[in-house]
Amino acid sequence: xxxxxxxxxxxxxxxxxxxxxxxxxxxxxxxxxxxxxxxxxxxxxxxxxxxxxxxxxxxxxxxxxxxxxxxxxxxxxxxxxxxxxxxxxxxxxxxxxxxxxxxxxxxxxxxxxxxxxxxxxxxxxxxxxxxxxxxxxxxxxxxxxxxxxxxxxxxxxxxxxxxxxxxxxxxxxxxxxxxxxxxxxxxxxxxxxxxxxxxxxxxxxxxxxxxxxxxxxxxxxxxxxxxxxxxxxxxxxxxxxxxxxxxxxxxxxxxxxxxxxxxxxxxxxxxxxxxxxxxxxxxxxxxxxxxxxxxxxxxxxxxxxxxxxxxxxxxxx
Amino acid sequence: xxxxxxxxxxxxxxxxxxxxxxxxxxxxxxxxxxxxxxxxxxxxxxxxxxxxxxxxxxxxxxxxxxxxxxxxxxxxxxxxxxxxxxxxxxxxxxxxxxxxxxxxxxxxxxxxxxxxxxxxxxxxxxxxxxxxxxxxxxxxxxxxxxxxxxxxxxxxxxxxxxxxxxxxxxxxxxxxxxxxxxxxxxxxxxxxxxxxxxxxxxxxxxxxxxxxxxxxxxxxxxxxxxxxxxxxxxxxxxxxxxxxxxxxxxxxxxxxxxxxxxxxxxxxxxxxxxxxxxxxxxxxxxxxx
Numbered sequence: 001x002x003x004x005x006x007x008x009x010x011x012x013x014x015x016x017x018x019x020x021x022x023x024x025x026x027x028x029x030x031x032x033x034x035x036x037x038x039x040x041x042x043x044x045x046x047x048x049x050x051x052x053x054x055x056x057x058x059x060x061x062x063x064x065x066x067x068x069x070x071x072x073x074x075x076x077x078x079x080x081x082x083x084x085x086x087x088x089x090x091x092x093x094x095x096x097x098x099x100x101x102x103x104x105x106x107x108x109x110x111x112x113x114x115x116x117x118x119x120x121x122x123x124x125x126x127x128x129x130x131x132x133x134x135x136x137x138x139x140x141x142x143x144x145x146x147x148x149x150x151x152x153x154x155x156x157x158x159x160x161x162x163x164x165x166x167x168x169x170x171x172x173x174x175x176x177x178x179x180x181x182x183x184x185x186x187x188x189x190x191x192x193x194x195x196x197x198x199x200x201x202x203x204x205x206x207x208x209x210x211x212x213x214x215x216x217x218x219x220x221x222x223x224x225x226x227x228x229x230x231x232x233x234x235x236x237x238x239x240x241x242x243x244x245x246x247x248x249x250x251x252x253x254x255x256x257x258x259x260x261x262x263x264x265x266x267x268x269x270x271x272x273x274x275x276x277x278x279x280x281x282x283x284x285x286x287x288x289x290x291x292x293x294x295x296x297x298x299x300x301x302x303x304x305x306x307x308x309x310x311x312x313x314x315x316x317x
Numbered sequence: 318x319x320x321x322x323x324x325x326x327x328x329x330x331x332x333x334x335x336x337x338x339x340x341x342x343x344x345x346x347x348x349x350x351x352x353x354x355x356x357x358x359x360x361x362x363x364x365x366x367x368x369x370x371x372x373x374x375x376x377x378x379x380x381x382x383x384x385x386x387x388x389x390x391x392x393x394x395x396x397x398x399x400x401x402x403x404x405x406x407x408x409x410x411x412x413x414x415x416x417x418x419x420x421x422x423x424x425x426x427x428x429x430x431x432x433x434x435x436x437x438x439x440x441x442x443x444x445x446x447x448x449x450x451x452x453x454x455x456x457x458x459x460x461x462x463x464x465x466x467x468x469x470x471x472x473x474x475x476x477x478x479x480x481x482x483x484x485x486x487x488x489x490x491x492x493x494x495x496x497x498x499x500x501x502x503x504x505x506x507x508x509x510x511x512x513x514x515x516x517x518x519x520x521x522x523x524x525x526x527x528x529x530x531x532x533x534x535x536x537x538x539x540x541x542x543x544x545x546x547x548x549x550x551x552x553x554x555x556x557x558x559x560x561x562x563x564x565x566x567x568x569x570x571x572x573x574x575x576x577x578x579x580x581x582x583x584x585x586x587x588x589x590x591x592x593x594x595x596x597x598x599x600x601x602x603x604x605x606x
Contacts, residue, residue, distance in 0.1 A: 037412055039357070039419060092593050097606040098412050099355035100593060102419075103544045106357075107586035110541060118579040229537070233423055236416065278431050285427035291420040292402050295413060 011145045013262060015217055017255045018152035019210050024238045024250035025159055026206030032245040032305070033172065034199035035179040037098040040105030042231040043112040044204045047085055048078035048211025050116060050123055053221050058131035063124050071135055075212045082208025083201045090200040094193050101200075109228040116223050128222030132215050152213055156251070159206060163247055175199060176245075230284065234261060237287060241294050243301030252303060261287070325454045327570050333459050333528060335566020336466040341521035341539055342546035342558035343473065344514040350490040350553025350604060351510050354411045358398070358421040359518060359543060364536030365425050366391040366519025367526040368433050371440060380440040381461060384523050388516035395515025396508050398425075404507075411606075422537070430533045437532040462524045469520060470559055473513070477555065482509055490553050542569070542585035549592045551603025560600060564588070 023041060030036040038044075052074030059066030089108055093101040116123045123129065136147035166172055178185040178192050186192050215221045234257060242253020261283075268279035294301070341363060348356040370387035374380045402421050406414045447454040477483035488496040489506050497503055521543075522536055529535075546565045550557025565585050572584045597605050 035410075035412065037415060089590075092590055096593070096597060099349075099415055099606055100548075102357070102415060103355060103541075103548075104586075104589065104593075107541050107589060111583050111586055114580060114583060118577070229423065233419065236419070240416075281427045281430040285424050285431070288420040288422075288424035288427065292417060295417055295420075296405060299409075299413075 008142065008145070011142075011149055013259065015145070015149050015152050016262075017258050018149070018156045019213050019217070020235065020238060020258050021156055021251040021254035022159060022210040022213070023207055023235045024242065024254045025156075025163055025247060026203040026210065027235055027239050028203075028244060028247060028250040029163060029199050029206065030203035031239060032250070033167065033175045033179065034196055035098060036094070036196060036200050036203075037102040038105045038200070038203065039102040039232060040107070040109035040228070041207055041235045042226050042228040043105065043109030044082045044086065044207035045211040045214070045231065046109075046112050046116060046226045047082045048208030049215045049221050049226070050129070050211075051081045051208070052078040052212035053129040053132050053215045054122065056133055056216075057129050060124070060129075060131065063121050063129075065122070065129070066131075068133075071133060071216055074216070075209055078208040078212035079205040082211070083205040086201045086204035087197070090197045094196045094200065109232065113223065113226070113228055116226075126223060128220060128225075129215075130220040132219045132221070134216050134219050137219070148217055152217075155209070155213065159209075160247055160251065167247070230287075233287060233291075234258075237291050237294070240291065241301055243303035243305060245305030246301070246303045249301050249303035249305075253301065256302075321452050324452075328567065329453060329455065329459070331567035331570030332563065333462055333566070334569060335563035336463055337521050337524045337528070337562075338539070338542045338546045338566050339559040339562025340466055340469055340517055340524070341543040342550065342562045343470070343555055344517035344521070345543050345547040346550065346552055346554060346558040346603070347486075347510055347514055349547060349606070351486055352507065353606060354414045354418070355544070356514075357415065357418040357540065358425060359514075360536035360538070360540035361422040361425040361429075362391065362395065362398075362515065362518040362536065363522030363525070363539055364429050364533060365394070365522075366515070367522030367531055367535065368429050370519065370523045371433070371438065371526070371531060374440050380523070380527060384465075384520065387523065388519045391519040392512040392515040395511040395518070399507065399511045426533055426537065433533070435533050437530045439530050440527050458527050462528060465520065465524065469517070470555070474555060482506070486510060538582065541582070541589070542566070545585040545589040545592075548597075549588060549599055551599025551601040552606070554599065554601040554603045557599055557601035557603055
């Protein structure tokens with residue numbers, strides 16, 4: 001690969017890292033600050049992706065949509081719809097231990113996958129949706145990529161600053177209190193279920209935003225783009241490895257894991273076909289094993305959660 | 318549609334499917350009740366067990382003879398998985414074990430995909446004609462499935478009620494600290510639970526495979542109905558899991574009257590949300606974690 005090719009690849013990777021970092025930030029609000037187990041990240045990502053795609057794409061025969069709305073509206077709607085779907089699920093499940101939320105979110109991701117594949121009139125079925133606009137898409141290739149990278153970077157920075165602000169505010173302190181000792185927080189008069197619901201809905205909205213950014217980058221979306229289990233699992237590894245409870249850790253984890261994941265894909269693609277298919281599953285195995293190793297040997301991640309207000313709390317994953 | 322048509326094309330397939338879910342749900346309810354976490358690798362353990370049975374059957378064995386052997390092998394694998402990936406997390410918050418089990422699910426599936434590939438396959442080829450029993454059409458494999466499930470449920474129920482180790486398992490499910498004080502070795506009970514769970518996983522995966530086909534995602538698709546069945550019946554209740562399994566299976570088959578067939582798989586999810594909303598302890602009053 002020459003220098004230009006390398007630079008192109010780096011920009012391409014950076015955009016995807018930004019999108020994954022948004023997902024990891026969303027998960028950090030849910031898991032890192034509130035201890036909520038969302039096992040259906042891919043579902044909320046898909047909701048955002050398809051919402052924005054339907055609202056902003058060019059009209060096409062045989063399916064609703066093609067409203068050609070501006071991308072900003074698409075992004076906002078993606079967040080709103082993801083939040084709207086998260087709300088009832090959280091409302092039902094957050095009264096119980098997080099295991100129930102995990103089961104229900106797996107269910108959500110599966111149902112979304114069914115809907116996307118079945119409802120041709122809405123999502124284009126297996127053909128998916130094309131003709132999704134991309135801001136500055138008319139510029140030459142490199143300029144267009146750079147412009148998109150800037151958009152993703154600005155949104156990521158904004159999300160990071162807002163979440164950090166929220167974490168330092170009384171709200172963040174309350175969330176950590178609920179996470180670390182639910183009974184004590186309830187005894188102090190905190191409404192545990194309501195607060196958890198807020199965190200779950202906020203986190204899901206960020207995941208929806210990431211989904212929308214992903215489709216505007218690709219200009220098209222098909223059901224294949226969203227593999228529920230692997231996408232969800234990658235985000236989990238990013239957060240746990242980076243350091244759950246630490247927003248910078250979430251972003252760092254996204255960068256590290258995404259680079260390893262894509263570079264290993266580049267390498268295995270060069271293998272002869274018959275081994276290449278098996279190598280794909282070996283990579284999945286290694287990702288699963290990585291989680292076990294991190295949980296065992298470095299549960300606090302690369303950048304552990306900062307301890308606010310002194311004190312020595314025991315490390316947690 | 319006559320009554321017999323309804324029985325043959327909707328109710329009987331529903332009962333067979335429900336019986337398969339029931340066997341899986343018993344395993345889920347045992348882990349949930351005794352070890353107190355949602356085991357997400359359950360479905361993929363079922364896939365692995367089903368493929369181990371396939372490997373044995375490929376060596377010329379009758380699949381139904383291969384089943385007990387495969388159950389024994391998977392029981393050992395389940396104990397190994399617990400030792401390597403769950404055991405060391407036992408003193409940390411349980412939700413971490415849930416997360417580890419999601420990783421194990423991915424790993425087990427990857428093993429199946431590397432060793433056996435991703436193409437669907439079957440235990441036996443050829444079309445089997447159903448036989449008629451008083452107007453009810455049943456294939457031999459469906460009859461075998463129902464008999465096996467009855468055998469498993471009755472055997473497990475007797476074991477849990479009558480034997481020393483079965484009582485120890487129930488004691489640990491009720492109160493682990495009290496059980497330990499009374500001299501129950503939690504370590505051994507945990508191992509025993511995993512052996513039973515591994516065997517049950519294999520049985521459910523095998524029976525799904527012999528009634529439909531085997532593929533690497535089959536277990537993952539079992540996961541939601543199995544969890545719905547376990548929670549519907551009441552976590553920790555074996556009879557509840559059987560009842561829940563049958564309800565989920567029959568509802569899935571009957572759902573085609575109400576929703577498009579593509580959404581059959583959504584039935585379990587709907588049942589799960591409804592039971593969590595109206596009666597989270599389940600029909601037979603189980604635990605709520």
